Amino acid sequence: MRLSRYFLPVLKETPREAQIVSHRYMLQAGMIKQASAGIYSWLPLGFKVLRKLENIVHEEQAKAGHIAMLMPTLQSADLWRESGRYDGYGEEMLRMQDRHGRDMLFSPTAEEMFTDVFRANVGSYKDLPLTLYQIQWKFRDEVRPRFGVMRGREFLMKDGYNFDLTKEDALHAYNRHLVTYLRTYERMGLQAIPMRADSGPIGGDYTHEFLVLAETGESEVFYDSAVTDIRMGERDVDFDNHDQCQAIMDEFTSLYARTDETHDADLFAKVPADRQRTARGIEVGQIFYFGTLYSEKLGAVVDDGKGGKAAVHMGSHGIGVSRLLGAIIEASHDDKGIIWPEGVTPFHCGIVNLKQGDNEADAACQSLYDSLTALGLEPLYDDRDERAGAKFGTMDMIGLPWRVTVGPRGLKNGVVELTSRRTGDNEELPPEQAVARIADIYRGIS
Ligand code: ATP
Numbered sequence: 293m294r295l296s297r298y299f300l301p302v303l304k305e306t307p308r309e310a311q312i313v314s315h316r317y318m319l320q321a322g323m324i325k326q327a328s329a330g331i332y333s334w335l336p337l338g339f340k341v342l343r344k345l346e347n348i349v350h351e352e353q354a355k356a357g358h359i360a361m362l363m364p365t366l367q368s369a370d371l372w373r374e375s376g377r378y379d380g381y382g383e384e385m386l387r388m389q390d391r392h393g394r395d396m397l398f399s400p401t402a403e404e405m406f407t408d409v410f411r412a413n414v415g416s417y418k419d420l421p422l423t424l425y426q427i428q429w430k431f432r433d434e435v436r437p438r439f440g441v442m443r444g445r446e447f448l449m450k451d452g453y454n455f456d457l458t459k460e461d462a463l464h465a466y467n468r469h470l471v472t473y474l475r476t477y478e479r480m481g482l483q484a485i486p487m488r489a490d491s492g493p494i495g496g497d498y499t500h501e502f503l504v505l506a507e508t509g510e511s512e513v514f515y516d517s518a519v520t521d522i523r524m525g526e527r528d529v530d531f532d533n534h535d536q537c538q539a540i541m542d543e544f545t546s547l548y549a550r551t552d553e554t555h556d557a558d559l560f561a562k563v564p565a566d567r568q569r570t571a572r573g574i575e576v577g578q579i580f581y582f583g584t585l586y587s588e589k590l591g592a593v594v595d596d597g598k599g600g601k602a603a604v605h606m607g608s609h610g611i612g613v614s615r616l617l618g619a620i621i622e623a624s625h626d627d628k629g630i631i632w633p634e635g636v637t638p639f640h641c642g643i644v645n646l647k648q649g650d651n652e653a654d655a656a657c658q659s660l661y662d663s664l665t666a667l668g669l670e671p672l673y674d675d676r677d678e679r680a681g682a683k684f685g686t687m688d689m690i691g692l693p694w695r696v697t698v699g700p701r702g703l704k705n706g707v708v709e710l711t712s713r714r715t716g717d718n719e720e721l722p723p724e725q726a727v728a729r730i731a732d733i734y735r736g737i738s
């Protein structure tokens with residue numbers, strides 16, 4: 293993409309309404325624009341990152357055999373009356389009526405909808421296990437929407453629902469989701485720690501929240517510092533293998549890690565003193581097993597293969613996709629702007645032309661652009677007739693992890709400059725080598 297032809301409304305002034313850095317940078321970098329309280333328009337750069345996050349979520353869900361679909365955002369109240377949640381959900385549910393006076397609502401979550409599709413189409417244990425999910429906009433009329441996309445009213449969520457014959461199978465689904473979530477966050481350059489959580493109104497004994505440590509996080513967390521040493525990494529996972537998934541669950545959740553809702557001071561005191569940590573965290577996901585709560589209420593029942601009928605065991609599993617943009621920026625920025633991890637960056641690298649209009653510099657930039665594009669990479673070429681300082685400022689703010697700077701002086705010696713946004717390290721090298729280096733960096737990433 294050539295910057296002169298892109299739509300990147302970078303703000304010069306610091307937006308006053310933003311209280312935390314991710315919100316400020318998302319506004320300044322022209323990623324979002326507030327439409328009304330807690331509701332945002334996604335401008336091209338923000339939309340691009342959002343799509344990247346969605347892709348990562350889809351890819352990791354597919355590896356575990358989970359199946360994507362899409363449910364409506366506007367739902368009939370009748371289904372929610374069956375589960376008892378139409379009245380029970382409270383003020384966060386946005387209710388409305390259509391022209392015929394029928395009660396509708398904007399889905400804040402979708403247990404009922406998925407269970408309804410299940411009960412209408414699945415009648416036998418032979419069709420299990422089954423996990424269906426979607427990435428869809430949700431609406432919750434939060435009392436205090438704030439921090440930009442972190443606590444919006446309209447937000448994008450991946451929500452998945454498993455249907456299993458037995459509790460054991462459903463707990464395997466729970467473990468499987470833990471594994472896929474850990475992989476998802478790691479690909480986004482984040483460490484999200486699974487913490488024992490409170491199941492709240494959904495009920496059930498099993499639930500973990502995934503928290504990214506950040507000073508601006510809304511939750512207070514208590515953990516054994518050893519949990520931050522564990523990574524999923526590249527390990528091979530057989531998602532049908534119950535024991536392997538259970539072992540990963542145990543590895544990641546047996547050390548102390550809890551939010552304030554489940555914190556237990558006596559248990560925490562048993563963690564070696566030099567490893568006790570109190571910090572703040574951003575909740576980027578949550579998994580639940582809640583048994584037959586919804587399947588009984590809604591009649592999601594299958595032949596159990598032994599001549600009987602059984603209500604299916606279910607769980608639901610959510611990732612805050614739009615909130616993740618904020619979480620990533622909170623975890624990865626400096627005073628000049630965003631620093632995207634390679635896995636989620638909106639463009640793979642920037643190309644800065646120091647002397648737009650100079651035949652040699654223009655040709656070198658074009659050639660870099662063509663070579664990178666031919667390798668399947670997406671550069672953002674700043675071809676505007678602007679001062680170098682302004683071009684660097686924009687690149688730093690929007691946070692592309694790599695920048696190639698091209699100018700007449702370097703070209704005389706046959707070199708361009710490759711700069712890491714994270715470390716600031718510069719290297720002069722011939723253009724072909726810069727291309728090869730960038731291709732190398734992204735090999736296996738996207
Ligand atoms: P919170 O405690 O932050 O209000 P929640 O526990 O009510 O969140 P879940 O029902 O677990 O949310 O939804 C799954 C994920 O969706 C959360 O882990 C979070 O990342 C994201 N999420 C929830 N509410 C919002 C919101 N208002 N804005 C943005 N993302 C949200």
Ligand code: MG
Nearest residue numbers: 501575577578
């Ligand atoms: Mg939650």
